[in-house]
Amino acid sequence: MQPSPGTRFTANYATVTWDQLHRDARLLAETLIPRGPFKGIVAVTRGGLIPAAIIAREIDCRLIETISVVTYDEEEQGKPTVLKAPAAAGDGEGFLIIDDLVDSGVTAQIVRQLLPKALLACLYAKPSGRPLTDLFVVEVPQDTWVLFPWDTAPLFIPPLARKSGTPG
Template sequence: MSAPQNKSFPVSWDQFHRDSRALAWRLNSEGPFDAIVCITRGGLVPAAIIARELGIRVIESVSISSYEYKDQGKLQVLKSIADDILALDAADDKKVLIVDDLVDTGKTGRAVRAMLPNAHFATVYAKPLARDLVNSFVTEVSQDTWIYFPWDMDVSYAPPIHGSDD
């Protein structure tokens, strides 16, 4: 079970796109990359944006389950990384990029880092417990903050602060 999340940080589609492009700008000087491995599901959107911005055509995914809404549970690899991508990571003249939306406790990140020990690991957001696990990120948020990604939210009625909408 993860620590209580006392703060919230809602991220709109526009903001997430801007932050993902900002990450691409930072990564541009680290490349060129021969392939991206996105950690699903959160890494899919930033990986697509980064692939477009940096001209990367080879996109692989690794699927690891560790969250059920806000509760972090047992780590389970649902889909591993293809052998040809693992071989790229082992080659001296090739460069693989790992992309995810967030590094939180580092549990998922450490599992993927073990699969691709030479890859450059980039996330859009990073929390202090695992910030040192990633090579590049855009924004650091406190450990007690829950990030609400655009795909987590829906537009709904919000009652007025005063308590009456008469």
């Protein structure tokens, strides 16, 4: 069957736990301190909200603006739409933009057009989006879909010995 345009074929998943996300956000904050101080943070909603909150605490920044860009429905990439502009950030001078990840780089490209003077940082970067971010913590392969802690829940799985087809 042919894929519909924009449909992804995810070969792998990378699950990020709350602990890991917190650690990665703190690592990013450490590399941001020498690049500051910042007038404020622009969180790219929704994925950038929690990383931005953690980083804001670490770098002692209390002015938080948001930009809302919708690009994906589940794993399907669509036409990006800006639902809310970051009015308080002007052209981005002195501001730090935070998102959870760059994948194709489309979201980052739009955000950069609106805030050309801001620094853009994210936790995870796939190769296509990597050139669009100034800073990131972990590179993720392009064929891997990152499962954030807010996307997932612990699930009961039966012991191996009880799986159908297993003798005994």
